[in-house]
Every structure is written in C-alpha cells, then in structure tokens.
Amino acid sequence: MKYAAAWADIACTVLETPYPYSATHASTGPDDVDVTPDRLHPAFHGSYDWHSSAHMQWSLIRLLTLAPDQVGHRPVEVLDKRLTPDAIVTEAAYLRRTTWYERPYGWAWAAMLVAAGRQTQWADALPPLGDAIADLVLAWLPKQAYPVRHGIHLNTAFALALLFEAYDELGRTDVVDAIRSRALEWFGEDTAYDTRFEPSGTDFLSPALTEAELMRRVLPDAEFADWLIAFLPGLGKDAHRHLLEVPITDTTGDGQLAHLSGLALSRAWQLRTIAPALPEIADVLKAGADRQVESVLPTVIGGDFMSTHWLVSFALLADQA
Numbered sequence: 630m631k632y633a634a635a636w637a638d639i640a641c642t643v644l645e646t647p648y649p650y651s652a653t654h655a656s657t658g659p660d661d662v663d664v665t666p667d668r669l670h671p672a673f674h675g676s677y678d679w680h681s682s683a684h685m686q687w688s689l690i691r692l693l694t695l696a697p698d699q700v701g702h703r704p705v706e707v708l709d710k711r712l713t714p715d716a717i718v719t720e721a722a723y724l725r726r727t728t729w730y731e732r733p734y735g736w737a738w739a740a741m742l743v744a745a746g747r748q749t750q751w752a753d754a755l756p757p758l759g760d761a762i763a764d765l766v767l768a769w770l771p772k773q774a775y776p777v778r779h780g781i782h783l784n785t786a787f788a789l790a791l792l793f794e795a796y797d798e799l800g801r802t803d804v805v806d807a808i809r810s811r812a813l814e815w816f817g818e819d820t821a822y823d824t825r826f827e828p829s830g831t832d833f834l835s836p837a838l839t840e841a842e843l844m845r846r847v848l849p850d851a852e853f854a855d856w857l858i859a860f861l862p863g864l865g866k867d868a869h870r871h872l873l874e875v876p877i878t879d880t881t882g883d884g885q886l887a888h889l890s891g892l893a894l895s896r897a898w899q900l901r902t903i904a905p906a907l908p909e910i911a912d913v914l915k916a917g918a919d920r921q922v923e924s925v926l927p928t929v930i931g932g933d934f935m936s937t938h939w940l941v942s943f944a945l946l947a948d949q950a
Contacts, residue, residue, distance in 0.1 A: 890925040
C-alpha cells in the first residue's frame, strides 16, 4: 500500500493525543463528574472522541492486516494498551447502560473494529463489545420509525452498511437479517432521488450515495442495478454530475468544515463500489472518485488535528473499494 506507513503513523499520533477530547457524556447526577477520557473510556480515548478513536483503531488493524511489513510495531503497542479484556468489558457495560450513546455511528465503527480484530491477537478481548452492540442494534431497529437521511453522524444508511458488513463477517445472521429487512423497508421503493441540495455545509456523507452503498449490500446484483438506475436516473451522464466533483474543502482547523474533506473520500468509496452496477458509465464514476481522493490526500496526514483525527479511516474505505 502506497500510504500505509504514513497513515499508520498519523493514526497512532492522534490516538496518543489525549486532548482535545469531546466526551459527550450525560452526567446522571452531581457525583457523576469524572469524565477524564482514559478513565471514562479506557479503550476509546484519544483521537478527539469515542467514535473516532474506535475507527482509527479499526484503521490500525486494517493496516496491520494489509501491509504489516510497512507499518512497524508502533500500532501494536498502541492497540495493546487499549484492546484489553478489562477495557473492552468497561466499554461494553457503558454502552449497555447508556443505550443512546454513539447510536448508530459509533456502534457501526466499533462493530467494524470487532470484526477486523477477529483473527488478531486481540480477538479474545473484543467479543463483549460486539455482543453488546448486536443487542443494542436488535433493540433499536424496531423502534426507529424513520431513517435519518442527512449527511453526518446520525445517517442511518451509513451505519447500517457498516453494521451489515461487520456482523456478516462475525456470523451474526440475526443482526444481518434485521438490517436487511429494515433497509428494504426504508429504502427499497426509493426512486428519482433529488440530489440538487447536496452537499449541506458540514456533510461528510452524500445521503444519496450512502443509501446506494447500503442497498448494494442488501440486494442481489441484478436487483441492485435496477434499483440504482431508478434511484439516481442519469447518474454519470446528464444528472447528478456534482456528486462526481470535488467539494469545496476547508483546512483552517474548523472541525465542522473539515467534514467536507471526508465527504470527498466517502463519495469516492461509494462511487467505486457502485460503479460495477453501471458498466456503461463505470469509468466515469471511477474517474470522479479518483479526482476526489487526490484532492484531499494531503489533508489526511498533513492537515490540522480536526482533520487528521479521523480521515485515515475514510481514506482506507476509498482505497480498498
């Protein structure tokens, strides 16, 4: 991998950066005030917030899997300090006790971490976290009346896509079947999606492409191709062209505006994964993906902390699509 060493190095650096940290902890009383990151979240501190810490650790495991000879031993040392049985049990208990916490974005990334770690030295420590999130997902899906369709953390389709992948790898058919059923119910009849108002000012996801990426997973190939043509008619031809172009990004250290660099990477990932369903324009979609990746690669490792604390994970999704 061309960038494996640099991506692993920045992932370790941000995980070892304790502050700033956004705990988003809801205190339950006057004595519930200890929100020191490594005490509150012994596995998922550093890297600014819980979900970023989770997915940057996923990034390290992926890099160790894909390019072990390039990333050195530092990622192992970082992960060894966090992915311990006691730390993971503490994190799982926190999620079970605070059932809204990091739902669904952080759940999805933590589940991906569990799945990625199933054949590593941390495999024995991680199952309590995967089991907790599985139970939470199965309890949440029947209660969620409507999907969230915007382009930031609460986007339902993004989380379901990652949860589907993770629990498919983990052999949890109950979770996979529940996700497939809900995805088809929420999105299966969607047609002629209007993308004129994408992106919003702090998006790191395209609502349209994120939905398409989920449906690619839950539908058979032929059915997905038909669904995609109906959902985004004219994609890559005479419509939705702006989804293929580089968004205006910001590298000043504004955490919300930094999301737009992630948007370029998530679009690239999704354009590459849906391209085979549209062979006539596959090259057009892939070219659009390439433009967006190239535009933000310098920011992945050379940007402000508000960019570097999370972008490696999205770069990996795009790179491996």
